[in-house]
Amino acid sequence: MAQQLCMNQSQCRTGQYIALLALGGLVVLGAMYAFFTLEHHGHVLTGMNNQIVWGLPHVFAVFLIVAASGALNVASIGSVFGKQVYKSRAPLSGMLALALLAGGLAVLVLDLGRPDRLIVAMTHYNFKSIFAWNMIFYNGFFVIVGLYLVTLMDRRLKGWTKPLGYTAFFWRLSLTTATGSIFGFLVARAGYNSALMAPMFVIMSFAYGLAVFMVVQSGMYRWNGITLDDGVRRRMKNLLAVFVGASLYFTVVFHLTNLYFAKQWEFERFILLDGGIYTTVFWVGQIFLGGILPLILLFLPRSKDAQKMCFCFLAPLLVILGGFAQMYVTIVGGQAFPLPLFPGHEVQSSFYDGVVNSYQPSVYEWLLAMGGVGVTFLLTVIAVRVFKFMPQDDFKTLQSRRGTD
Amino acid sequence: MSESMNSKPEGRREFLKTSAVVAGVTLGPGVLFYGVAQSRAPEEGASSANRWGMLIDTTKCGDGCDDCVTACNTENGLSGHTGPQDSQWIRKVDIKDLRTGYVQSLPMMCQHCENAPCVDVCPTGASMKREDGIVLVDRHSCIGCRYCMMACPYKARSFVHEPLTDQNPEVPRGKGCVESCTFCVQRVDRGEQPACVEACEAKGHKAMIFGDLRDPESEVSKVLKSTDSVEVRADLALNTGVRYQGI
Structure with a gap:
């Protein structure tokens, strides 16, 4: 039995594996404790309020959901664009996509004011709401990617891989477009209300998803004492750099557009100059740690040994960190900036009109948010142990193809 | 027999008259109140005739x-x-x-x-x-x-x-x-x-x-x-x- 449960491993390392499971389990338990406490006492125990209505749980949930569709990109490059290196990574990519989405949705659902009414959300759809469309995309993602994964892992169903791969690819593009549009369609808030939100989320999902994939892949290789082929590593490094660069490009265009519109100046001043924590998180977290530093690490000329570290683990880890920073600035920063109720006027009220709203996440929000990461971690750790998700590279073919694609 | 035959229509007339008065007294204020207050019965839905x-x-x-x-x-x-x-x-x-x-x-x-x-x-x-x-x-x-x-x-x-x-x-x-x-x-x-x-x-x-x-x-x-x-x-x-x- 023990042998069967560690078919991917060169050595079972059962003790360490159980420690990993316990770690993930503890984090998930913490989230369940937070959920039941909030369910009983209400959101009064959170730092969220009537001004900052979406907080840390949403930052984590949206990041995980966006990263989920991005993680599938590796499989799509294999199935849709026919790249062999990525084809052998498709099962891991599909599984990670499902695990990330499960983690993100868990947080989103557990943070609802009435999570007991989830059935209402599943049976009553307002088709004018992009949020309702998202629910359809999320559920469909599980079904489509689940089937796609089955075709990837069962040779008898190989004929279905391509059509399902295409379906999954277009579905994931629609899903991230819809997720970005949750913010893009908010007509009244200065921080959102932009058609750029959808494509920006798509390109950011490419970066975040690939980064998560690379971190997990590195972890698996290290756990098994295997070294990733240099050619594979170089390709993934370059791809990550392209995605990180494109994310930075969209961020620049988004803010430049705002800077051109006089009515958006105050918001831009807030995010870029004097927004306190949000300005810091934007410049230090999103731009430097999540964008510029990974690019430097990925392209800095160095000795062969040092490259191994920066390519596969540190750079993508920084991209993930930058992703959380970006979500924090987008989601919480966008709400912290006061609603422009009377443009050109100073506004004051008992309902905190006209002031920069403050937000201090409580321990329950941290537990809930980390629970999403815990669910993803736990599902991944179990999946890679019981199924063959370890990329099976045909190194001879890789050698012959190296330099051609 | 003929007396009783004759008295029947009168009785019916009386009955109708009384009913009309009772109905008028009962419903009248309600109708008037409805007209003044523009309220509607609970089972009646909101109407797009109003905004x-x-x-x-x-x-x-x-x-x-x-x-x-x-x-x-x-x-x-x-x-x-x-x-x-x-x-x-x-x-x-x-x-x-x-x-x-x-x-x-x-x-x-x-x-x-x-x-x-x-x-x-x-x-x-x-x-x-x-x-x-x-x-x-x-x-x-x-x-x-x-x-x-x-x-x-x-x-x-x-x-x-x-x-x-x-x-x-x-x-x-x-x-x-x-x-x-x-x-x-x-x-x-x-x-x-x-x-x-x-x-x-x-x-x-x-x-x-x-x-x-x-x-x-x-x-x-x-x-x-x-x-x-x-x-x-x-x-x-x-x-x-x-x-x-x-x-």
Whole structure:
């Protein structure tokens, strides 16, 4: 039995594996404790309020959901664009996509004011709401990617891989477009209300998803004492750099557009100059740690040994960190900036009109948010142990193809 | 026999006459009341023949007066607390023109938009607009996602952060749901004015006029026709049910 449960491993390392499971389990338990406490006492125990209505749980949930569709990109490059290196990574990519989405949705659902009414959300759809469309995309993602994964892992169903791969690819593009549009369609808030939100989320999902994939892949290789082929590593490094660069490009265009519109100046001043924590998180977290530093690490000329570290683990880890920073600035920063109720006027009220709203996440929000990461971690750790998700590279073919694609 | 034959029609006439009088006495006041109050039977749905709306004259709104807020809290069972997590269905907003320094005070609440962003974004349809234009939250299908709060340009909505006690039976509220001004729908359906309007009138300010925007004879329609009024955030083209005069 023990042998069967560690078919991917060169050595079972059962003790360490159980420690990993316990770690993930503890984090998930913490989230369940937070959920039941909030369910009983209400959101009064959170730092969220009537001004900052979406907080840390949403930052984590949206990041995980966006990263989920991005993680599938590796499989799509294999199935849709026919790249062999990525084809052998498709099962891991599909599984990670499902695990990330499960983690993100868990947080989103557990943070609802009435999570007991989830059935209402599943049976009553307002088709004018992009949020309702998202629910359809999320559920469909599980079904489509689940089937796609089955075709990837069962040779008898190989004929279905391509059509399902295409379906999954277009579905994931629609899903991230819809997720970005949750913010893009908010007509009244200065921080959102932009058609750029959808494509920006798509390109950011490419970066975040690939980064998560690379971190997990590195972890698996290290756990098994295997070294990733240099050619594979170089390709993934370059791809990550392209995605990180494109994310930075969209961020620049988004803010430049705002800077051109006089009515958006105050918001831009807030995010870029004097927004306190949000300005810091934007410049230090999103731009430097999540964008510029990974690019430097990925392209800095160095000795062969040092490259191994920066390519596969540190750079993508920084991209993930930058992703959380970006979500924090987008989601919480966008709400912290006061609603422009009377443009050109100073506004004051008992309902905190006209002031920069403050937000201090409580321990329950941290537990809930980390629970999403815990669910993803736990599902991944179990999946890679019981199924063959370890990329099976045909190194001879890789050698012959190296330099051609 | 013939006597009894003759007496029958008379008896029937008497019976019909008495019935008519009884029916008249019983139903008459009701019909009259209906005509005066324009209320409707509970089983009768809201009609698109009406669109309830309000005109707020900011020049009449008393600086420092918050009777409308107090009346709203009393009517709808709100605590009146003003912490960041407390519900406020109506609030007094002080605005100062940054260029001229002109200061005004006005009540702000759900603007009951025709093209309400909160209704558009609600995934379950809990956030909805009645035929007569009143925007409400269905307490049975609100899942507490708060997307409507993100979408509302007027910051008119509140989320119930903790369990509630001593509620007004006419205004059910609930932990984990979103809520906002209902135009005191329970009063409007009885043919009465919203509590804030009544309080403003009682104070003698008469800064708020409520009525049917589709009825050309209603006071609000008449005043709107003869006075310049604006929507807040008119650039969003939401066609609000609440309009302001003097800003």
